[in-house]
Amino acid sequence: MAELTYRAAIASAITQEMDRDPLVVLIGEDIGAAGGVFKLTEGLLDRFGPERVRDTPISEQAIVGAVMGAAMTGLRPIGELMFSDFFAVAWDMVANQIAKTRYMTDGQIALPLVLRTANGGGLRFGAQHSQSVENWAMAIPGLKVVAPSNPADMHGLLAAAIRDPDPVIVCEHKALFAVKGDLPDGEHVVPLGQAAIVREGADCTIVALAAMVPRAAEAAERLAADHGIDAEVIDLRTLIPLDAAAILASVAKTSRLFTVEENPRVGGWGAEIVALVADEGFYSLDAPLVRITTPHIPLPSAAVLEDLAIPTTDRIVETIVRRLDEAK
C-alpha cells in the first residue's frame, strides 16, 4: 500500500500500462516536455521517450482523429483533451466517428483507445473550463464512460480503460487532483461496469459520481449523526457500462432514491438512473425519486456563485432530510 494523490494515480496507471504493452502511446497538448498543464503526465516523456509521448499542436480534431486512426491500425493510443469542455471542438470525431465505426463496419474496425480529460468544476475557471460532460458521452451509443472518485479507482479504472477493447472516455475530476488515498501494491486494475458501495444503509439510496462521491459520503455521515437517517451511498464509477443491478438492489432495500450530479440538471445522468428505477424498480418505491443537481445554467466563475451552483454536502443533507420528511 502506498499513499498517492488522484493526480499521481493518473501517471502511475499510464506507466503501469505503458510498461506492460509497447503499443500503448500517449498524445496531447503540452503533455510531453511540460508534463501537462495539471502535471498529470509528468515524467512520462523521460521514461518512454518522444515516440510514445507526443506533444501536439492545438488541434483537437486532429488529436482525436489521429487516436482513432492509430487504434484501428494496431496501436492502443491514449489521447488527452486538456479540459473536457474541449470535447465540443472534437465532438464529431468522438460522437460520429469513434462511437459509430465499429457498428457501421459490422465489427471490422476495433477501436481500443482512451480519451482522458480534466473534467468538472470547483476551480473558478468559468463556464468554458468547468463543465462535467460525462452525460454528453453517456448519451452516445458506442462510448464507455469512466469517472473515478478516488486515487485507487483513478489508477485502476484508467488501467482497465487502456486495456479495454472499446473506446473509453475517462473523466478526471479537477477538484480531486490533490486528494490522497491508498493504492494497493502490485498491478491494480478495477473492472469497468462495477459500482462501489461506499456506505451501506437502509433508509435511502444516494447515487453519486466523481467529485460528488465524497460529498455524498460526508452527507451520509451527517444524516446518520444528526438526523438518524441511514443512507446507502453508491459510487457509480462507470456510467457505461452501467451497474444497473447495484442500483436496483439498493433501492429494493431502501425504497428511496437520490442522485447527486454535477452536470447541469436537464438530461444529466441522474435522469437516466431515475428513469431506470422508475421503470424496473417502481414497485419497491415509496417516495418520489429526487435528483440533486447543478441548476440548468452555465457555471459561473465567482467563488460564491460556483459554490452555490454545484451540489454541496449541506445541500445534499438538507434536501434528503426535507424530501424524506415530506414523504412521511
Place this chain on the structure above:
Amino acid sequence: MAELTYRAAIASAITQEMDRDPLVVLIGEDIGAAGGVFKLTEGLLDRFGPERVRDTPISEQAIVGAVMGAAMTGLRPIGELMFSDFFAVAWDMVANQIAKTRYMTDGQIALPLVLRTANGGGLRFGAQHSQSVENWAMAIPGLKVVAPSNPADMHGLLAAAIRDPDPVIVCEHKALFAVKGDLPDGEHVVPLGQAAIVREGADCTIVALAAMVPRAAEAAERLAADHGIDAEVIDLRTLIPLDAAAILASVAKTSRLFTVEENPRVGGWGAEIVALVADEGFYSLDAPLVRITTPHIPLPSAAVLEDLAIPTTDRIVETIVRRLDEAK
C-alpha cells in the same frame, strides 16, 4: 386555410419572417442557388437576394460562429446545418459559445438566432446522417429546442423561433418533409413552450415528439379500437422551454406515463420527462414509467434494420398493452 407540406412550411415561415423583418438573414451550404439539398429553401434566393440568402463553404464552425457574431451585433440570422449530425462538427460553437455567452456576460450579449437542421431517421441514410440530436441540445443550458410534428407547427414554431430573443435549435424531421397539412390563413406563429394535446384520454399518457407524434397518435387509435385503452397523446413540440405542466396534468389524470423517442435510449429526453414525473408526479402514479425508444445503438442503414430500430406504431401499441397488463 391552405394545404401545404411540412417541407414547404419551412420556406413559408422563413418568407413570412423575412418579409416582416429586414434583419432576418439566412446562410448555409447549397441553400441559395440550389434551394437546399432537401429543397427546403427553394425560391428564397430569388425573393430576397444574395445579401440575405448566402451560400457558404463546407465550414460548419464558421457558419455557426458567423451566425453568433451576426446575432450579437444586430442581425437575426438563421443558419442551416444540412444534417443535424453535423452539429457535432460545430458543437463548440453551439454548446460552449452560443449557449453560454449571454450568461457569461451577465446579459450584455443577446443572441437572437436560429439554427435549423434536418433531423432524424427513416431515410436509410445510416448512422452519420440519421441521428436525432434534440437530446444533445436539451442538455446544454442556454439553448431552446423545437421539433415540430406537422406542417402548421413547423411554420408557426419556426416563425416563433426567428422572433425569439434567444438561440433556438429547430429540428426539422426528414421523415416528415412530405407530410401534408393545413396552414391557418394570415400570420401564423406558435409560441414556444406549449405542448399540444393531440388526443385526450383517461387511461395513460403518451408523450411524443416530431416523427413519433403521428405514430403515437395512430397507436392511440388502435389502443382504443382494439384494446379498449383510452390514451392521451401529448406532442411536446418544444423541449426547452418544456411544458412540464401539461405533462404533470395529464399524468395526474391518467396515472400512467409512456414516452416515445427516436433518439438512442440512454440520456434521451424521455429520461428527463420520466425523472420529472417520478419526482413531481410520483403520488399520482400507479404503474412503472415506461420509455419506448430506439435501442442504445448507432442507426443502421438497411431498411429492415432501421425500421426495427426506431419505435413503430406496432411497437408502441404492443408495449403499452403489455406494460399496462403487467401492471394490473
Place this chain on the structure above:
Amino acid sequence: MAPAAPGIDRDTRLRMHRMMVECRLLEERAQELFFEGLVRGTTHLGIGQEAVAAGFAVAMRDDDYTFCTYRGHNHTLARGVPMAPILAELFGRSTGLLGGKGGSMHLTSVNHGAMGSYAIVGAHLPIALGAAWSAQYRKSGQVAVCFFGDGTTNIGSFHEALNMAVVWKAPVVFVCENNQYMEYTPIGAVTAVARPAADRASAYGLEPIVVDGNDADAVHTVAATAIARARAGEGPSLIEALTYRHGGHSRADPGKYRPDEEVAAWKARDPIPASRERLLAAGVDEATLDAIDEEAAAKVAVAEAEARAAPEPSGETLETQVWADGGSAWRN
C-alpha cells in the same frame, strides 16, 4: 501539371484500365438499381473520376491503407474488394460488406486495406493521419492514402490534419479530387483561392502538386512519387487531381446547376476512352480491350444476381457489434 509518365508499363496500364471499366460499369448499374428502388437511401457516384482511384491503387502496396469518402465505390473496388458484397450493401442485404449496417456511404474492407468511407466531410483526414502515425510507430513501412473532395479543403479538420501530418512527418498522402463542385455549389464560389488544395500546400510547407485526374498514367506517376516519399520517411504530400463527376452529387440529382458546355467538355475528356485510345496506340489490340469490357460486365451481372438473391439482414443483428464483445449491452 505533372506530365503523363513515359515509363508506365503495359501491364500496369491494363490493370488500371480494367479497374476503371469495372468501377464504371458497377456504378452505372448501381444508378439504374437506385431508380429501380433496389439501392436504398443514398448513393454518390464517382463516374468520371475513376482514373484517380486506379492511378493510386496500382501504386499501393497490399498492406497500405485507403481512406475515402461516401463517394467511395471506386476506391473500395480498386483495392480489390469484390463487387457482390458492395452491391449487397447498397441494397441493405445481409451479405453486404457491412452486413447492411453501414450502407453506401461507409464501405469498408479492412482485409483489403480499405479502412473506411467517411460521410462527414473532412473527418477522415485526421483519421488517415492517425493510421500513418501508427505505421510510423510500428515501423511497418505502410502508407495511408486519403481521398477527399475540393469542398473538403474548406473545413477545419483539413487544416489540422495537414499541419500535424507535416510536423510528424507521417507517411500519408492526401489526395484532393477536385471535381469542381461541392454538392451543388461550384467550388470557386466559396473558396478564397483558385486551386483549393494546391494553393494551400505552402501553408504546410508542402509543394503544390496538380495533376490531370482524368489521366490514369499521370495520376499514377504522382501517386508513385508521393507514396515512395512517404514510405521513405520524408513525410506527407498533398495532391490536387483535376476531374469531374459526370452525374449529379447523389441519388437522383441530375446536376442541372452545371452549364451544358462544361459537362460536355469534361465528358469529352472521359478517362476511360482516353485510356483505351492510349492502350490501342501502345499496340494493345481491340479484342483484349473488348474482353475487359465484357468481363467487367459479366462480373457486374454476377454480383447483381448474388446481391439480389441475398436475404435481408436478420433482426438479430440489429444490436450486435457496438462493442468488441459483439454485443451492445450498456448495463447489467
Place this chain on the structure above:
Amino acid sequence: MAPAAPGIDRDTRLRMHRMMVECRLLEERAQELFFEGLVRGTTHLGIGQEAVAAGFAVAMRDDDYTFCTYRGHNHTLARGVPMAPILAELFGRSTGLLGGKGGSMHLTSVNHGAMGSYAIVGAHLPIALGAAWSAQYRKSGQVAVCFFGDGTTNIGSFHEALNMAVVWKAPVVFVCENNQYMEYTPIGAVTAVARPAADRASAYGLEPIVVDGNDADAVHTVAATAIARARAGEGPSLIEALTYRHGGHSRADPGKYRPDEEVAAWKARDPIPASRERLLAAGVDEATLDAIDEEAAAKVAVAEAEARAAPEPSGETLETQVWADGGSAWRN
C-alpha cells in the same frame, strides 16, 4: 517587417504609451493579487504584448468591434473599459464587469465595442467574421478586429474563418500575436511553417504581413492600413505581430520551459521603455512621461480599492441571464 511609421503624431503616440503603461501596471498588480489569493481561478497576462493592443486600439473607431482571448486584459482596457470592474471581475465580485459570472477569461464590454474574450482557442475567429458580416449587411462601416495567438493558427476554426472572410470580403482584421509559445510548447515544435500566420496568408489569397509587435508605431501603421482596407470594402487582412509574454502562460506558471537568454533578449525589447525612448527622442519631456506612470499607478490603486470594497455577488444572481427575459427557467 513593416517599418515604424514616420507619420504618427505625438498625441497618438502619447495615447498609445498611456494605454501600454496602464495595461502593464494593472496586470502587474493583478499578478500580485493572484498570489495573494484575491484573483481567483486563473488569469493570463499579456505583459510584454501591450504594443499590439495599443497600436490597434488607437486605429479603431469607437463603434468598431474587438474580439480577443482569455489573454484579453490589454485589449479590453485599450478599448476604454474602466479598471475597477475588470479587477472586480477577476476577484469575482458583484461589481465585476460580468457580475462575477464570467471571470478573467471572458471580459466583455459591449458598450465599448469589446465584444468578448473567448477561452476556447479559435472560437472567436468565426464569431468576429460574423460581426463583420453584420456590419457589412447593415452598411454601418464598422470593422471587427480579432486577436489571437500563434497556437491558434493550427486549429480548424482559424482556417474556416479565414477562408469564409475572404470569400465574403468581410470587414475583419485577424491579428495573430505570435508570442512564440502556445501554453508551454514552442510554436515551432508543432507548426509546419516558420511564420504560423503569415506563411498561411497565401492559402486565403492574402498578403503575408509581419510586424514588430513590440513597436507600437509599427503596429499602428499596419493596423491603420488594414482597418482602412476593411472599411473600404476591400476585405480582410491577416497580420502576424511578433511579440513575447514576459511571464508564464497563466496563473503561477513561471515559464521555466523558455531559455533564459531568449527571455532576456525579449525583455530587452520591452515595448514600454522603447516607447518612452521614442517619445523622449521626439521631444516629450520626462515629466510628462513620469506623470503618465504616476496617473496610471493611481488609477490602478483606486480601482483595486474599489474592487476590494465590492461585495461578493448575491446568490440571487446565480440563476439570472440565461435567457433574454433575465431568468433561467427552462420549464413552466
